[in-house]
Amino acid sequence: MGAPWDDPDWYDLHDTTWTAGPEREPEHYRELVIALPPLGPDDHVVDVGTGTGKLARLIAASYPSIGRVTLIEPNRPKLERARKRLGEALPDGRIGTLQGGIGDDAAPAISMPATLVTVGSVVMPTLMLAGGTLADGLAWTRRALGQCLGMLAPGKPLFLLETLAPPWAAAEAGSGCRRLFLPELVRELEGVGFEDVECVYRFRDRVAVRAARP
Numbered sequence: 001m002g003a004p005w006d007d008p009d010w011y012d013l014h015d016t017t018w019t020a021g022p023e024r025e026p027e028h029y030r031e032l033v034i035a036l037p038p039l040g041p042d043d044h045v046v047d048v049g050t051g052t053g054k055l056a057r058l059i060a061a062s063y064p065s066i067g068r069v070t071l072i073e074p075n076r077p078k079l080e081r082a083r084k085r086l087g088e089a090l091p092d093g094r095i096g097t098l099q100g101g102i103g104d105d106a107a108p109a110i111s112m113p114a115t116l117v118t119v120g121s122v123v124m125p126t127l128m129l130a131g132g133t134l135a136d137g138l139a140w141t142r143r144a145l146g147q148c149l150g151m152l153a154p155g156k157p158l159f160l161l162e163t164l165a166p167p168w169a170a171a172e173a174g175s176g177c178r179r180l181f182l183p184e185l186v187r188e189l190e191g192v193g194f195e196d197v198e199c200v201y202r203f204r205d206r207v208a209v210r211a212a213r214p
């Protein structure tokens with residue numbers, strides 16, 4: 001079978017339409033928040049790759065009594081902005097920051113186990129920018145997800161919000177690094193020890209995935 005875009009019917013149907021546009025972003029983030037368990041004063045939420053805090057703020061808006069949040073982000077100015085915004089959203093919450101990232105040799109050292117880890121649009125953008133081969137990217141993904149598992153208390157969930165590889169991306173491990181297909185992401189999650197992996201939202205390339213630490 002040739003590449004899908006070699007088929008004129010498939011091509012006319014999909015030309016520029018496979019990727020969900022930015023108009024789907026609010027729904028994507030909202031559906032992740034809807035899929036979360038209830039959160040309150042005893043919870044410690046760790047938002048990895050928090051950026052300027054978009055996902056963390058949405059969670060805080062729905063659960064304003066969350067007890068503790070740790071924001072992890074390599075970019076210092078973004079981290080400071082996220083902290084300020086979270087402080088406004090959770091005036092009674094304890095908000096910690098860690099400048100750093102997942103997938104490096106040393107995992108970010110959080111002060112106490114998380115009852116929820118969120119990773120909003122971090123894995124696939126990092127893979128896209130990484131260079132190297134897909135095998136390199138999968139090795140980084142494994143390290144990064146393993147570090148997320150290590151942050152969680154037993155039985156507690158990780159939620160990932162990501163945009164996947166398009167169906168025409170090369171599948172071979174020796175090819176260039178790229179976004180992952182959903183089965184690849186599920187395989188990596190299960191490979192590092194997560195269980196009950198479930199896709200809780202999908203629209204075209206946009207997915208939210210839940211996985212639990214055993």
Ligand SMILES: C[S@@+](CC[C@H](N)C(=O)[O-])C[C@H]1O[C@@H](n2cnc3c(N)ncnc32)[C@H](O)[C@@H]1O
Pocket residue numbers: 048049050051052053054055072073074075078100101102103104119120121122125126
């Ligand atoms: C597309 S933004 C998403 C920000 C936020 N989570 C959101 O949903 O809006 C990706 C963020 O991941 C950060 N980042 C890059 N490499 C990272 C890593 N290895 N670990 C954690 N975060 C990383 C970037 O600096 C950037 O702020």
